[in-house]
Amino acid sequence: xxxxxxxxxxxxxASWTCGRASLALAGSGGGPDDPRLVVIILRGALDGLxxxxxxGDPDIATHRRDLLLPQPGREGGLLDLGGFYGLHPALAGxxxxxxxxxxxxxxxxxxxxxxxxxxxxxxxxxxxADRRLDSGWLNRAVAALPGRGRRPDGYGLAMGxxxxxxxxxxAPVGTFAPAGSQHPDPAxxxxxxxxxxxxxxxxxxxxxGLRARGFSDSVMEAVAPASGDGRKPDAFSVLxxxxxxxxxxxxxxxxxxxxxGGWDTHAGQVGRLKGPLxxxxxxVQALRGALGADWSRTVVLLMTEFGRTVRMNGTGGxxxxxxxxxxxxxxxxxxxxxxxxxxxxxxxxxFENRDLAPTxxxxxxxxxxxxxxxxxxxGALARIFPGTGGERMHGLVRxx
Amino acid sequence: MQLSGxxxxxxxxxxGLVLPQEASRDWLAAQLQGPDxxxxxxxxxTADGLIALRTQRQEKLQGDPLVKxxxxxxxxxxxxxxxxxxxxxxxxxAWFWFNHFTxxxxxxxxxxxxxxYMREAIRPHVTGRFEDMxxxxxxxxxxxxxxxxxxxxxxxxxAGRKSHKGLNENLARECLELHTVSPAAGYTQAxxxxxxxxxxxxxxxxxxxxxxxxxxxxxxxxGAKTLLGQVFPEGEEGGVQxxxxxxxxxxxxxxxxxxxxxxxxxxxxxxxxxxxIVSVLQASGGDLGAASLALADLPDAGRxxxxxxAPMDYATAVMRALSLGGAPSGPDDPHAxxxxxLDAFAKLGQPLWTAPLPNGWSDRxxxxxxxxxxxxxxDWAWRMAAHVRSGDPLDIAHAALGPALRRxxxxxxxxxxxxxxxxxxxxSSPEFQRR
Numbered sequence: 131x132x133x134x135x136x137x138x139x140x141x142x143x144a145s146w147t148c149g150r151a152s153l154a155l156a157g158s159g160g161g162p163d164d165p166r167l168v169v170i171i172l173r174g175a176l177d178g179l180x181x182x183x184x185x186g187d188p189d190i191a192t193h194r195r196d197l198l199l200p201q202p203g204r205e206g207g208l209l210d211l212g213g214f215y216g217l218h219p220a221l222a223g224x225x226x227x228x229x230x231x232x233x234x235x236x237x238x239x240x241x242x243x244x245x246x247x248x249x250x251x252x253x254x255x256x257x258x259a260d261r262r263l264d265s266g267w268l269n270r271a272v273a274a275l276p277g278r279g280r281r282p283d284g285y286g287l288a289m290g291x292x293x294x295x296x297x298x299x300x301a302p303v304g305t306f307a308p309a310g311s312q313h314p315d316p317a318x319x320x321x322x323x324x325x326x327x328x329x330x331x332x333x334x335x336x337x338x339g340l341r342a343r344g345f346s347d348s349v350m351e352a353v354a355p356a357s358g359d360g361r362k363p364d365a366f367s368v369l370x371x372x373x374x375x376x377x378x379x380x381x382x383x384x385x386x387x388x389x390x391g392g393w394d395t396h397a398g399q400v401g402r403l404k405g406p407l408x409x410x411x412x413x414v415q416a417l418r419g420a421l422g423a424d425w426s427r428t429v430v431l432l433m434t435e436f437g438r439t440v441r442m443n444g445t446g447g448x449x450x451x452x453x454x455x456x457x458x459x460x461x462x463x464x465x466x467x468x469x470x471x472x473x474x475x476x477x478x479x480x481f482e483n484r485d486l487a488p489t490x491x492x493x494x495x496x497x498x499x500x501x502x503x504x505x506x507x508x509g510a511l512a513r514i515f516p517g518t519g520g521e522r523m524h525g526l527v528r529x530x
Numbered sequence: 531m532q533l534s535g536x537x538x539x540x541x542x543x544x545x546g547l548v549l550p551q552e553a554s555r556d557w558l559a560a561q562l563q564g565p566d567x568x569x570x571x572x573x574x575x576t577a578d579g580l581i582a583l584r585t586q587r588q589e590k591l592q593g594d595p596l597v598k599x600x601x602x603x604x605x606x607x608x609x610x611x612x613x614x615x616x617x618x619x620x621x622x623x624a625w626f627w628f629n630h631f632t633x634x635x636x637x638x639x640x641x642x643x644x645x646x647y648m649r650e651a652i653r654p655h656v657t658g659r660f661e662d663m664x665x666x667x668x669x670x671x672x673x674x675x676x677x678x679x680x681x682x683x684x685x686x687x688x689a690g691r692k693s694h695k696g697l698n699e700n701l702a703r704e705c706l707e708l709h710t711v712s713p714a715a716g717y718t719q720a721x722x723x724x725x726x727x728x729x730x731x732x733x734x735x736x737x738x739x740x741x742x743x744x745x746x747x748x749x750x751x752x753g754a755k756t757l758l759g760q761v762f763p764e765g766e767e768g769g770v771q772x773x774x775x776x777x778x779x780x781x782x783x784x785x786x787x788x789x790x791x792x793x794x795x796x797x798x799x800x801x802x803x804x805x806x807i808v809s810v811l812q813a814s815g816g817d818l819g820a821a822s823l824a825l826a827d828l829p830d831a832g833r834x835x836x837x838x839x840a841p842m843d844y845a846t847a848v849m850r851a852l853s854l855g856g857a858p859s860g861p862d863d864p865h866a867x868x869x870x871x872l873d874a875f876a877k878l879g880q881p882l883w884t885a886p887l888p889n890g891w892s893d894r895x896x897x898x899x900x901x902x903x904x905x906x907x908x909d910w911a912w913r914m915a916a917h918v919r920s921g922d923p924l925d926i927a928h929a930a931l932g933p934a935l936r937r938x939x940x941x942x943x944x945x946x947x948x949x950x951x952x953x954x955x956x957x958s959s960p961e962f963q964r965r
Contacts, residue, residue, distance in 0.1 A: 253920065298919075318912075331963075335900060339904050
């Protein structure tokens with residue numbers, strides 16, 4: 131995980147990829163007190179009702195009894211967030227942050243778009259608009275910062291993989307990829323093995339090839355990999371720790387974007403969510419550890435392209451939906467509570483009779499962080515999020 | 531004949547979402563009837579490569595400082611051509627014939643001329659007569675160096691008597707075995723020796739202002755020689771006549787017809803298909819354009835998936851499907867599209883212009899479908915797919931495979947949570963491994 135000095139010449143940001151997770155960085159100006167922002171995109175649509183479950187809602191059990199975890203305090207139960215919501219037990223590290231007042235879930239958020247296509251919605255999410263733009267909101271935010279780009283050292287690292295749309299734009303961005311560790315993850319390999327299973331040439335080749343790499347037969351039979359699954363080292367944690375180290379460097383970047391997949395739980399959701407959620411939880415802890423004292427100046431924003439259906443589908447999973455949860459974490463976050471406006475789950479409260487109804491624009495959450503944490507001028511918001519009137523949520527960040 | 535089947539079987543996979551409008555056979559025919567549209571930039575000719583080699587030797591320069599830039603420029607412009615070509619059938623024929631007449635970088639002195647060889651000896655003849663290509667190949671310095679003929683000396687020639695050196699049979703043997711009649715013609719060691727003697731003196735003048743082919747009478751074995759029962763006169767003309775006989779020999783037509791059918795139709799060429807191509811070659815005097823087009827009329831020509839993609843096919847098809855490439859690749863830019871492709875060929879087991887042996891690369895499934903090969907393809911495709919940050923992967927899939935795209939692949943792609951995963955599934959599907 132060496133960062134190459136040579137590539138410092140190449141630009142202002144860096145992107146890493148590792149497993150299904152990747153990281154991009156951008157720099158900004160400022161002194162030792164300057165704020166850090168980490169944006170984590172959860173690609174594939176996280177079920178917000180599973181991550182932050184409104185167990186106090188009277189209607190939830192009718193929609194998704196078989197997806198519900200036990201109430202807080204029971205064996206394997208939710209981790210309580212103040213009596214109405216409960217956090218998924220795989221997110222124990224985040225629950226500790228909540229207890230320390232450093233974690234703030236915001237429920238029933240959605241972008242302005244209503245696409246249920248992953249690819250369109252991810253484009254819109256990253257564009258910060260209800261259409262696809264050529265640049266991303268985070269890049270435009272960095273470009274709007276006064277004094278950006280004065281860092282002489284430690285930025286651009288161009289090594290092959292790509293920069294997410296969110297960080298593309300006027301502020302130059304390079305890429306970096308840790309050598310030798312770039313592979314699809316076991317879940318994707320297992321799908322590929324299944325896709326080829328019946329082929330007389332490629333079927334045996336994939337099967338034997340994956341076995342030679344130490345994959346179990348269950349992976350090759352497309353059984354969902356167990357949570358954690360003992361893989362070493364956890365790619366997302368490695369990446370998160372690297373991001374944290376770079377963000378603490380005196381002249382390093384100040385804004386990082388990471389991504390992590392595994393959320394598209396159309397089947398067997400209860401089992402399949404544990405792995406990605408624990409990975410995410412470990413990653414946040416690794417990030418916090420690597421940031422050290424700078425954690426107090428950090429906001430981590432977790433966002434996903436849309437939520438999932440309120441009702442369970444026929445295969446123990448959920449399909450593409452609308453509103454979901456966004457999570458803010460970090461020493462600078464005014465946390466220890468759940469934000470947003472709960473829309474309710476009664477039949478007539480659902481969006482299009484199937485989804486959690488959106489009550490907060492995800493862009494207002496991001497805008498609140500950009501202005502109150504990064505000090506992005508409020509006047510730039512209309513450029514960063516075209517089509518909005520510069521609306522933003524207040525009170526997300528602790529007063530300095 | 532299905533258009534998408536033709537596009538993949540006879541071409542390199544189409545770029546992006548734009549499919550050619552013409553009916554399939556006309557589309558193929560137009561590529562062969564029009565001129566070669568490939569334009570190569572930043573490269574010279576064979577003489578330039580030989581001058582670079584000569585200067586390096588004379589001045590004892592270490593590290594290939596003059597030849598390496600020539601090779602890099604050839605790689606950049608020729609792989610750009612492969613990525614961008616609008617005449618993919620013609621382009622496939624060019625690479626097929628290069629492979630038939632392989633010159634490999636494993637023989638170090640060819641580095642400065644291998645690219646020029648492709649452009650000068652192969653490309654101009656892919657729709658011409660086979661015997662013309664054969665003659666151009668056999669006189670090209672790249673081949674004369676690769677298969678050692680430049681140092682073959684008639685033992686009874688003045689140079690042979692003086693130096694006590696003799697024949698090198700390498701080129702003569704491979705020309706009979708691989709390039710022309712093949713062992714099926716039943717030639718003997720005496721024929722190989724005679725042909726080697728016929729070719730003595732075919733060498734390279736490295737000292738000329740513009741170095742290149744030369745016939746060295748002083749190294750030529752005196753007297754008439756008998757090859758395959760025919761007598762050929764002493765001198766350069768004997769070699770030209772021998773190559774005319776070999777280049778139009780019925781056994782040669784059968785051999786190259788079998789190779790063409792093997793490359794374009796099936797790993798196990800059907801005798802009926804081979805016979806059809808042989809008859810076209812016979813009737814046309816070895817017209818490769820006519821024979822190539824006749825391949826498209828064979829019954830199985832448009833059936834999707836009949837051929838397994840070799841690494842070069844696979845990597846090129848992936849990059850074309852993703853519309854990668856466009857601006858000319860800088861010869862020294864490691865991130866340029868041509869270098870991504872070059873890197874892929876090497877990683878997937880088929881490094882450019884580096885076949886292990888004079889018989890070139892295999893185009894049979896069994897040679898490219900080992901477990902490690904498949905995983906290497908998936909891992910590489912996954913890294914390429916990371917570059918794709920727009921568009922619907924299913925559109926790319928339909929454009930790339932047409933009706934060959936299978937429902938399980940579509941379903942798996944629909945369930946994928948990211949473009950990168952969806953495209954990796956496409957490029958790892960059994961149907962994408964084939965053309």
